[in-house]
Amino acid sequence: MTASYLSMDIMQHFPVISIMILFLGAFLVAVFGRSKAMRVIIVSASVLTSFVLMALLIKPIMIDGQIITYWMGNWAPVDGYAIGIGIEVDALSLFFGLLVAIAVMLSGFYSFKYITQDDSPDKFFTLYLMLAGGVMGIVLSGDLFNIFVMLEVMTFAAVALTSFRSWKDGAREAAFKYLVVGSIGSTCVLLGTALVYAQCHTLNLAQISAIASNDMNPTMIMAFALLFTGFGVKAFMTPFHPIAADAHAAAPSSVSVLISGVFTKTGVYGIIRVSYFLFRSMGMSAMQTGLVFIGCVSMFVCVTMALNQHDFKRLLAFHSISQIGYILTALGLCSALGVVGGLYHAINHTLFKGLLFLVAGSVLYGTGTTYLDKLGGLAKKMPQTAALFMIGALSISGIPPFNGFVSKWMIYQATFEKAAETGSIGYAFVTIICVVTSVLTLASFVKVGQSVFFGELPLELENTKESPLSMRIPMWIMAGLCVLTGVFPNLMQKYLLNPAMESVLHPNIYIDAMLGEGYTAAHLLNQTQLASSSYTFAGYWDPLKWLVLFVIVLLGVFIAMLLGGSSKGTRALARDDKHDTFFGGEKNVYSQVASGDLFWGFKHNFRHYLSFMSNAHSGVTNDYVTWGVVDLAVILVYCFIFM
Amino acid sequence: MSILKNVVYVLIFPGLLFTAVFGLWLAGVDRKMVARMQKRIGPPLMQPAYDFFKLLGKETILPDNAARLTFTAAPYVGLVSLVVTVLLIPLAGFQVFGGVADVVVILYLLTIPSLALIFGGSASGSPYAGVGISRQMVTIMAYELPLIIILLAVGRLAGRGYDMGVTFSLGQMAEFQAANGPNIFHWSMIPAALAMLFVIPCEVGAHPFDVGEAETEICEGPLVEYSGAPLAVFKLSHAIKMFVMTALFTALFLGGITTGMLWLDIIIVLVICTLVTIISMSLAHAITARLKVEQVFKFYWTVVTGLALISLILVWIGV
Numbered sequence A: 001m002t003a004s005y006l007s008m009d010i011m012q013h014f015p016v017i018s019i020m021i022l023f024l025g026a027f028l029v030a031v032f033g034r035s036k037a038m039r040v041i042i043v044s045a046s047v048l049t050s051f052v053l054m055a056l057l058i059k060p061i062m063i064d065g066q067i068i069t070y071w072m073g074n075w076a077p078v079d080g081y082a083i084g085i086g087i088e089v090d091a092l093s094l095f096f097g098l099l100v101a102i103a104v105m106l107s108g109f110y111s112f113k114y115i116t117q118d119d120s121p122d123k124f125f126t127l128y129l130m131l132a133g134g135v136m137g138i139v140l141s142g143d144l145f146n147i148f149v150m151l152e153v154m155t156f157a158a159v160a161l162t163s164f165r166s167w168k169d170g171a172r173e174a175a176f177k178y179l180v181v182g183s184i185g186s187t188c189v190l191l192g193t194a195l196v197y198a199q200c201h202t203l204n205l206a207q208i209s210a211i212a213s214n215d216m217n218p219t220m221i222m223a224f225a226l227l228f229t230g231f232g233v234k235a236f237m238t239p240f241h242p243i244a245a246d247a248h249a250a251a252p253s254s255v256s257v258l259i260s261g262v263f264t265k266t267g268v269y270g271i272i273r274v275s276y277f278l279f280r281s282m283g284m285s286a287m288q289t290g291l292v293f294i295g296c297v298s299m300f301v302c303v304t305m306a307l308n309q310h311d312f313k314r315l316l317a318f319h320s321i322s323q324i325g326y327i328l329t330a331l332g333l334c335s336a337l338g339v340v341g342g343l344y345h346a347i348n349h350t351l352f353k354g355l356l357f358l359v360a361g362s363v364l365y366g367t368g369t370t371y372l373d374k375l376g377g378l379a380k381k382m383p384q385t386a387a388l389f390m391i392g393a394l395s396i397s398g399i400p401p402f403n404g405f406v407s408k409w410m411i412y413q414a415t416f417e418k419a420a421e422t423g424s425i426g427y428a429f430v431t432i433i434c435v436v437t438s439v440l441t442l443a444s445f446v447k448v449g450q451s452v453f454f455g456e457l458p459l460e461l462e463n464t465k466e467s468p469l470s471m472r473i474p475m476w477i478m479a480g481l482c483v484l485t486g487v488f489p490n491l492m493q494k495y496l497l498n499p500a501m502e503s504v505l506h507p508n509i510y511i512d513a514m515l516g517e518g519y520t521a522a523h524l525l526n527q528t529q530l531a532s533s534s535y536t537f538a539g540y541w542d543p544l545k546w547l548v549l550f551v552i553v554l555l556g557v558f559i560a561m562l563l564g565g566s567s568k569g570t571r572a573l574a575r576d577d578k579h580d581t582f583f584g585g586e587k588n589v590y591s592q593v594a595s596g597d598l599f600w601g602f603k604h605n606f607r608h609y610l611s612f613m614s615n616a617h618s619g620v621t622n623d624y625v626t627w628g629v630v631d632l633a634v635i636l637v638y639c640f641i642f643m
Numbered sequence B: 001m002s003i004l005k006n007v008v009y010v011l012i013f014p015g016l017l018f019t020a021v022f023g024l025w026l027a028g029v030d031r032k033m034v035a036r037m038q039k040r041i042g043p044p045l046m047q048p049a050y051d052f053f054k055l056l057g058k059e060t061i062l063p064d065n066a067a068r069l070t071f072t073a074a075p076y077v078g079l080v081s082l083v084v085t086v087l088l089i090p091l092a093g094f095q096v097f098g099g100v101a102d103v104v105v106i107l108y109l110l111t112i113p114s115l116a117l118i119f120g121g122s123a124s125g126s127p128y129a130g131v132g133i134s135r136q137m138v139t140i141m142a143y144e145l146p147l148i149i150i151l152l153a154v155g156r157l158a159g160r161g162y163d164m165g166v167t168f169s170l171g172q173m174a175e176f177q178a179a180n181g182p183n184i185f186h187w188s189m190i191p192a193a194l195a196m197l198f199v200i201p202c203e204v205g206a207h208p209f210d211v212g213e214a215e216t217e218i219c220e221g222p223l224v225e226y227s228g229a230p231l232a233v234f235k236l237s238h239a240i241k242m243f244v245m246t247a248l249f250t251a252l253f254l255g256g257i258t259t260g261m262l263w264l265d266i267i268i269v270l271v272i273c274t275l276v277t278i279i280s281m282s283l284a285h286a287i288t289a290r291l292k293v294e295q296v297f298k299f300y301w302t303v304v305t306g307l308a309l310i311s312l313i314l315v316w317i318g319v
Helices: A016-034 A036-056 A058-063 A091-117 A123-142 A146-160 A171-200 A205-214 A218-234 A241-250 A253-278 A285-307 A312-332 A337-368 A383-396 A402-423 A425-455 A467-485 A491-504 A507-515 A519-523 A542-565 A600-605 A606-616 A619-643 B002-011 B017-036 B047-056 B069-090 B103-109 B111-124 B127-159 B172-179 B187-204 B226-254 B261-285 B293-317
Strands: A067-072 A086-089 A571-574 B059-060
Touching: A016 A036, A016 A067, A016 A086, A016 A091, A016 A123, A036 A058, A036 A091, A036 A123, A058 A091, A058 A491, A058 B226, A086 A091, A086 A123, A086 A205, A086 A491, A086 A507, A091 A123, A091 A253, A091 A337, A091 A467, A091 A491, A123 A253, A146 A171, A146 A241, A146 A253, A171 A205, A171 A218, A171 A241, A171 A619, A205 A253, A205 A507, A205 A519, A218 A253, A218 A619, A241 A253, A241 A285, A241 A312, A241 B047, A253 A312, A253 A337, A253 A507, A285 A312, A285 A606, A312 A337, A312 A402, A312 A425, A337 A383, A337 A402, A337 A467, A337 A491, A383 A402, A383 A425, A383 A467, A383 A619, A383 B069, A383 B187, A402 A425, A402 A467, A402 B103, A402 B127, A425 B111, A425 B127, A467 A491, A467 A542, A491 A507, A507 A519, A507 B293, A542 B002, A542 B017, A542 B069, A600 A606, A600 B127, A619 B017, B002 B017, B017 B047, B017 B069, B017 B226, B017 B261, B047 B293, B059 B069, B059 B226, B069 B103, B069 B111, B069 B226, B103 B111, B103 B127, B103 B172, B111 B127, B111 B226, B127 B172, B127 B187, B127 B226, B172 B226, B187 B226, B187 B261, B187 B293, B226 B261
Parallel strands: A571 B059
Antiparallel strands: A067 A086
């Protein structure tokens, strides 16, 4: 029914409205946001509208395979030269747009209650919507300079939000680091854009893509390296990861959801656009190796750093980059299965990491701290939050049947198939690193579970209450999505991932849709396709059947228990000193294992590596800037040698 | 009718009832063999089964510190996921539920019971359990690395004939072995099979790798607060895990032995499972003392991983 009266004429305005409505909301909140009711109405209206518009576009773009082109102010191209700013939405843009809209909506609803403990919530929501609008602008835009502008809007909103709780220890410092290191990224993007403009005389993505790869002269190679690094900074790829950790720890949780789930995704989106689309450099095996290497390093370094953390949110922050590492690795394979796995992991990461940050926010809201060693036994006081944490933790650790597993499983297959295809055993080691990272992820969430939700309850947390309903509902929605995306991988592939993968691997359709049929054929010299868009799995996984079997066996066990008659019931012990823990005849008071002492056998064997790593993460901005500049230099040299 | 048949498969053979009985029997064999190797008479073969029923009849006590739902639910989740995993591993060409999970999924499904133990122990609130789960997690980290390398090596060997060049499918691995003889007779697979023999006791939590449940040091770690039916279920899971891991070993390295009669093939597989139990678990149990946790980790990430890597490299260069 929707399709009948929502014609394309109306739909082509949806993308631009879904960006504008967020910015409009930001200004309206700034003006009228003093009263709580107005704030809730304005913010809800704008995030909901944005989400609904994105969701309505699924039918024409994902299923019918159309591409929406919109020229701002109707400045259509003249003689094949784009002169205005274009908004263009293909399946890839819509994929990221949906992801942004879901995270922004749920996190926004969560914030209403969560932010009541702070001063000036109107300013919070102004910045929040600016950040959301910036991100939305990046993924839907079809213009390189427009992307840069939105990138800046997004970055500055994020920096301001990081220091929003400026009374908090380290908040301003984190924002400062973020600003300094983040501006390396922005500078790179700006410089790259300038070089591209000088060479191609256009800023339109489609037009650049049609002519850039024809002549990869040194200037263009430099532009590629700069743009790649610039977006890499936004994705916090190693060695830019330490700023993310500080920023997440200081920022309010609902902002962490955006920084981790959405902000970093723009980096991933940028890297896809730059290397698959603009410069089409992903076909080169050197580029693939490079991206996979960066992905693996990010994955492993950050997961080992996460194991060492004592703060719930810092730990989550390191895991974000580790998961981004998975995505980059998968995308670096430049195979259909790799792209599908990478995009799948991107949406899964937004969901489970969003959920986990909101859980951390609830813990902070209820107890006033996220320091692991001060918490414990919260499952008794916050049972729903504990259940939500379990869902998030099992998802991120890749335990079937939750969503993290399916995407990781696809990535394992993609890397291993790549190993067989290229005959290089190196890619088999990539698979091994992925699996090891997944186990270490599990370990660090066992640590969080033990230190925050299980174990002994410290006396000062006796009065902790379950988080309010308005905070739990968005979390339950996210948890539900974590389960659904895990149980129905077929539907995910059919309606979201395959169309997005097609548009990553077939950029020519995008160009022709924007600049007219036949434009690519006339301008692009090398017409070879990056990779075939069909893929086969090396194995199989059917979550639904598994769940059915699980339920049948569960029923069987219960029937057996009833028939076998575990006649004696359960009994809770009355509180008595004799049930406490004793050691050598002395009563142990709060003898819970400290979070830093867990996994001693592992840490002992890796002590040199771990102490080197924690020394290297000195927290000094200068060091991090040095790492960044060195990394940029390495990438530049690498590109000049191999491209 | 077919639904009824499937329910019988799930609940009777090779599902819940059979795995429970055979698992407990394997545990009995293990205890008996260890006793004989140490020149003791040892308990009767069905002793683990007697223990199981005895525990079922005991009262369950909930500790004051426990997070109750997790504490009570964890053993059952672990048991059920383990039984489902058995259904997904082919027993000599007898696989009722093909196409559900490949070998990498099984690797992950096998972590669910361990996780159930970890979160159950964690939920009990005891500091002994805290130490126990920490060690348990380290053993998981220890064996997971060699195990994935073993699976990749087998997957590469068996997958050569297919267009992807690799396979994770247990069905295709069985086909490959039916055509080319059991994997263990390939030179390149011998180190991997050896590594797998080391992985089995660590995954099961058998002596000398049972650092997580060390009775003498930390009072069975995660199990310290458990009693009655949940404890019985954990003990049952432990026994079933022996069956799962030995069956997986058989499927990976000793598949394709066929006599033409399915029931005879299944019996052969069960005999092999028993033999593997004796070799990989009883023997090591009888002759070694428990390792320290950092030694377990080091052993698996050096020696066992090294063996598995040798296999992977040999397969890769086509030996």
